[in-house]
Amino acid sequence: MELFAICCPECGASDLDPHTTYIVLAGEQRRIYHCPTCGAYFSETKNTPLAGLRTRLSRITTVLDALNDGMGVNAACRTCHGGQNSR
Ligand SMILES: [Zn+2]
Incomplete structure (x- = not known):
């Protein structure tokens, strides 16, 4: 399946x-x-x-990994150079 x-x-x-x-x-x-x-x-x-979406999937994966590792939304977005409302 x-x-x-x-x-x-x-x-x-x-x-x-x-x-x-x-x-x-x-x-x-x-x-x-x-x-x-x-x-x-x-x-x-x-x-x-x-x-x-206009953002690379690899970048989204990086942000999600950072969030899963316990990083806050603001810190994850700053680290990955994206805004909270980035598409
Ligand atoms: Zn069909």
Whole structure:
């Protein structure tokens, strides 16, 4: 069983075809999937908390690791050079 399988946000089908890739502002590559069941095209981050983020995932991981290690929000953001409201 795959915990994070990508499903179509329109019909819920899990049999998807990779379509294209694109580069987000932070330089990371994201994939566009095509659902052969309903014909929808969507990004791998659609309907996730990561949709629309402009911050690198590696930077988010660094901040979350700092928070998990007991660092406060202000200290974690200062250490990682980001504001509390950074997207
Ligand atoms: Zn679909």
